[in-house]
Amino acid sequence: MSATITPFAQTPEAWKLPYRSKVGMACLIIAESAIFTIFVVAYLYYAGKSLTGPTPREVLQTPIFYTICLLSSSLTIHFASRFLERRARGAFLGFWFLTILLGGLFLYGTGQEWHRLIYEHGLTISTNLFGTTYYSLVGLHAFHVTVGLILLSIVFLFGLTGRVGSEQSARVEVLSMYWHFVDAVWVVVFSVVYILGR
Amino acid sequence: MSSDALAIRGAEIEGRPWVEALHDWITTVDHKRLGILYILYALLFLVIGGLEAIVIRIQLMRPHSDFVSPQVFNRMFTMHGTTMIFFVIMPVMFGFANYLVPLMIGARDMAFPRLNAFSFWLTAFGGFLLYFSFLGGSGLYGAGNAPDVGWWAYAPLTSRAFSPGHSADYWTIAVLVSGFGSIGTATNIIATILSMRCPGMTLGRMPLMGWMTLVMSGLVLISISPLSAAQIMLIVDRYLGGHFFDTQAGGSATLWMHFFWIFGHPEVYILVIPAFAFASEIIPTFSRKPIFGYPVMVAATVCIGFISMSVWAHHMFTIGMDSAANTFFVLTTMAIAVPTGIKIFNWLGTMWGGKIQFKTPMLFCVAFLFQFLAAGLTGVMLGAAPFNWQLSGSYFVVAHFHYVIVGAILFCIFGAIYYWYPKITGRMLNESLGKLHFWLFVIGFHLTFDPMHIPGLMGMPRRIYTYEPGRGWDSWNLIVSIGAFIQGVATLLFLVNLIVSYFKGPKAGNDPWDAWTLEWSVSSPPPAYNFAVIPTVESRRPLWDRKHPEDPDSRYE
Numbered sequence: 001m002s003a004t005i006t007p008f009a010q011t012p013e014a015w016k017l018p019y020r021s022k023v024g025m026a027c028l029i030i031a032e033s034a035i036f037t038i039f040v041v042a043y044l045y046y047a048g049k050s051l052t053g054p055t056p057r058e059v060l061q062t063p064i065f066y067t068i069c070l071l072s073s074s075l076t077i078h079f080a081s082r083f084l085e086r087r088a089r090g091a092f093l094g095f096w097f098l099t100i101l102l103g104g105l106f107l108y109g110t111g112q113e114w115h116r117l118i119y120e121h122g123l124t125i126s127t128n129l130f131g132t133t134y135y136s137l138v139g140l141h142a143f144h145v146t147v148g149l150i151l152l153s154i155v156f157l158f159g160l161t162g163r164v165g166s167e168q169s170a171r172v173e174v175l176s177m178y179w180h181f182v183d184a185v186w187v188v189v190f191s192v193v194y195i196l197g198r
Numbered sequence: 199m200s201s202d203a204l205a206i207r208g209a210e211i212e213g214r215p216w217v218e219a220l221h222d223w224i225t226t227v228d229h230k231r232l233g234i235l236y237i238l239y240a241l242l243f244l245v246i247g248g249l250e251a252i253v254i255r256i257q258l259m260r261p262h263s264d265f266v267s268p269q270v271f272n273r274m275f276t277m278h279g280t281t282m283i284f285f286v287i288m289p290v291m292f293g294f295a296n297y298l299v300p301l302m303i304g305a306r307d308m309a310f311p312r313l314n315a316f317s318f319w320l321t322a323f324g325g326f327l328l329y330f331s332f333l334g335g336s337g338l339y340g341a342g343n344a345p346d347v348g349w350w351a352y353a354p355l356t357s358r359a360f361s362p363g364h365s366a367d368y369w370t371i372a373v374l375v376s377g378f379g380s381i382g383t384a385t386n387i388i389a390t391i392l393s394m395r396c397p398g399m400t401l402g403r404m405p406l407m408g409w410m411t412l413v414m415s416g417l418v419l420i421s422i423s424p425l426s427a428a429q430i431m432l433i434v435d436r437y438l439g440g441h442f443f444d445t446q447a448g449g450s451a452t453l454w455m456h457f458f459w460i461f462g463h464p465e466v467y468i469l470v471i472p473a474f475a476f477a478s479e480i481i482p483t484f485s486r487k488p489i490f491g492y493p494v495m496v497a498a499t500v501c502i503g504f505i506s507m508s509v510w511a512h513h514m515f516t517i518g519m520d521s522a523a524n525t526f527f528v529l530t531t532m533a534i535a536v537p538t539g540i541k542i543f544n545w546l547g548t549m550w551g552g553k554i555q556f557k558t559p560m561l562f563c564v565a566f567l568f569q570f571l572a573a574g575l576t577g578v579m580l581g582a583a584p585f586n587w588q589l590s591g592s593y594f595v596v597a598h599f600h601y602v603i604v605g606a607i608l609f610c611i612f613g614a615i616y617y618w619y620p621k622i623t624g625r626m627l628n629e630s631l632g633k634l635h636f637w638l639f640v641i642g643f644h645l646t647f648d649p650m651h652i653p654g655l656m657g658m659p660r661r662i663y664t665y666e667p668g669r670g671w672d673s674w675n676l677i678v679s680i681g682a683f684i685q686g687v688a689t690l691l692f693l694v695n696l697i698v699s700y701f702k703g704p705k706a707g708n709d710p711w712d713a714w715t716l717e718w719s720v721s722s723p724p725p726a727y728n729f730a731v732i733p734t735v736e737s738r739r740p741l742w743d744r745k746h747p748e749d750p751d752s753r754y755e
Contacts, residue, residue: 018394020309027385027419033432034423038457042431042442053450127438131450135440136434 015021021174029181032144036185037076039140040192051126059121060104062194066109067186070145073102077152077176084169093159097181098154102148104131110142141189144182146160227311228726229296232318234622236293237615239322240286241696244689246329247281251275251688259679261667268663272346275661277328279349280369283465284376285325287603290611291472292321292383294324294410297622299387299606301717301724304396304733309389311679317382324376331368345369348661350458353443353451356432365435374429377422385417387411392462396716399737405715406489407704409496410475413503415698417468420507425461428454452517459510467506471499477563480617481545483558483713484553488739489750491544498537498544499509523740524583531581533566538574542567557711558632563611565640569605574596576651593613600647604685610641612692619696624722627703631695638688645681650673714739 015105047056080095114135117123125135158164164172223231243519253274255266266274309312328345335343345365347355347741356366368696391412395404434440434453441447484490511519511527519527545567554560576598580586589595612635619627653671654660665671709718719741720728737743737751 011201015397019248019397020389023389023392024385026314027388028381028706031381031385031419031423034420035427038424038427038460039431042453045450046448119580125434125528129441132434132440132442132449136431136440140430158261166448 019170021171022177024082025174025177031180036140036188039137039172040188043137043192043197046129046133050130052128054121054123054127054130056130056134056193056198058118060122060194060198061113063113066106066120067190069073069102069109069124070106073099073106074180076102076187077179081172081176083174084164085173087166089159089165091158092164096152096159100149100152101147105151107142107145107149136146137173137178137189141182141185143187147183152179199286201456203558208752227315229308229311229314230724232314233293234296235318236289236296239325240290240293241693243281243285243289243325245693246284248282248686248689249280250278251468252682252683254278255682257664258675260676261665268365269346271663273344276345276348279326279329279429280345280373282603283349283469284373285328285722287323287611288355288376288380289321289470290456291414294614294618295474296383298338298618298717299390299411300394300546301406301720302370302715303391303394304716304729304735305390305394306728306732309394310386313382316387317379317386320379321376324372324379327375328368328372328394335365335368335413336363347543350462352458353454354445356436358436359445370429370436374426374433374682377426377429380418380422381426384415384422387415387687392546396732396735402493403735406478406492406495407475410478410499410578413499414468414471417464417471417506421461421464421468428461438530455514455517456511462513463510464506464604467502470500473566473607474499476610476614476617477545477566479715480559481548481562481611483711484555484557485549486523486555487548487552489544490547490550492738493541495544498540501537505530506539509534512581512586515583516590528581528583535574535578542596557616558627559613561636562609562616565636566606566609566613569601569609569643570660571603573601576601582593589654591659592654593658593660594651596660597647597650597654600650604643605647610645615696617711619699619721620710621717621724621750623705624706625698625699626706626710627699635688635692635695638691639685641660642681642684642688642721645684646678647681649677649681666732703734704724709741714741716740719744720745
């Protein structure tokens, strides 16, 4: 310990604490992970326990293309925030828009799959246990993608009006944490629904 | 630096119209005001939940009583449980965390003040929504008003077939909404503690209250979320025709039990860890010694946090799990007694050889030590699966968890209010009224919850509406009810003390207890900005260092 006896003395140099928004987002991600865990557990617990059809094996098609879209949007948002740090505004906006586009494409894919399941196979949330668990798990994820897209679009609009500069890059980084989380959850949901659950 | 000079002048505030003051309180984002709102809100619901308990006890005072109908009785115990857990103890804990943590770690506010206000109002409206069910719960069916499914709302009681109308919906949505509020506040507390500490306030120098609030908030994140997920599933079942907990379509009622108790058991620790925090601040101050075994205390708290996530199914021994699961949950339940026991030894070690001052806050904490130990012992008994098979769902269990929640948690809350009331209001609470409150409450508590174990051992099930005479339960129940009335009177005395002392109590000054944490370095009540100059600390007891510059703690740590 220092030899000084005057309490409440000078500020020690290099007193640095983590950025509060990052900590806050990490907390949100922990809480959200717990919510998703419960839905995943319910999905696995009920896999194959439906009393009536249709079953996942009969109706599910693996959405490879849309999965690639969503996962690559993690890369584009990473590049976007790197460019923002380096003050390359144009490249930032370009990659940011690409992220929104890829996320939107994924959401379109989910919508298309749901349309097919509902109108071709008659599978709704109240049909059987598979319907209940499938729509709630995939729907919970799609809800998070939607929220993410709204947030990304707000940043994009601010960006177009020239209000997002490198001084905002820490905040943009926090939003991209959320987006990475949404993508990571999809990896779990994908494995559970399209690989393990079939 | 004289902090008295920083106090807000009263004249400025008193001159304003009351609507403006009210507007200020409703739109406030100040952590101190939100803390006070949380505490007042909790006290309001404490009175309501207490009245419900009194209704239950009048009904059970003698056999074959018909004071209320069975339907009303079911609503009373459901609302009593839900209210006391979600709308009394959680808000009061968040209130104190809100008020004290920024002051203790030398910050000017929480990390996200607006999120703080948002979370408070979510919790508040959750409670109002729950009680609105008395008016709106009947729905179009005219089928019962307030929820009557018990506070853990086991499936299939909550399905449309058994809960028509909207009473179960009010329960679900109220708990879901207040859960989101809790997650928001927990996020805020963690971000505040990790990112807003004043220079020199390393994690190892943080008051134990900071550490324990941090662990409690972490538990909120991991365990309130499963409850929210389960409530979303229940809403899907009730509104969209889902089958999560619908056994006729292959769903499982047991899964709800697991999901509920994955929340439900850590919840006990969410409630009790802040109580530990109060004890860890109050006991050293009134023993005139620093806390004994600070690092062990921190380690034990973190340890409790982890183990508490793996004990939930000890609430479910009677559903028929296999012996491997039973053994696992028995062992984890026994294991959690170890860090808890370490804490009790540390508090005793703090008092050992100290110059103990038995002021009201200290009295409550000493009673807490004894009662928490007893509650832990019946907990270990119930943690043994064979014993549990015999007594699960009996009044023995009711007596056990009320021993924890009233005997440990509520006692610490009372202690905390006596301890920090001078800081919050600037006035001391009346000491003689406080002592009277303490002794009456201790007598009422033991009269209620000690005899309550016995009808449980004799086989009286919990949640029964009434019972036959001549089973040996009659006089025990009468004694229990008398004790409940004494607790009610003691609580009224306490409320009178709160109100009278606010106007008539002697001025407290900055530091009435000669304590050592940073909140006592500012005026009472503290100015809106807390600290004119952000302090720098060099030990765990910054105020000791300031009062004793010739022998600061920083020399020894």
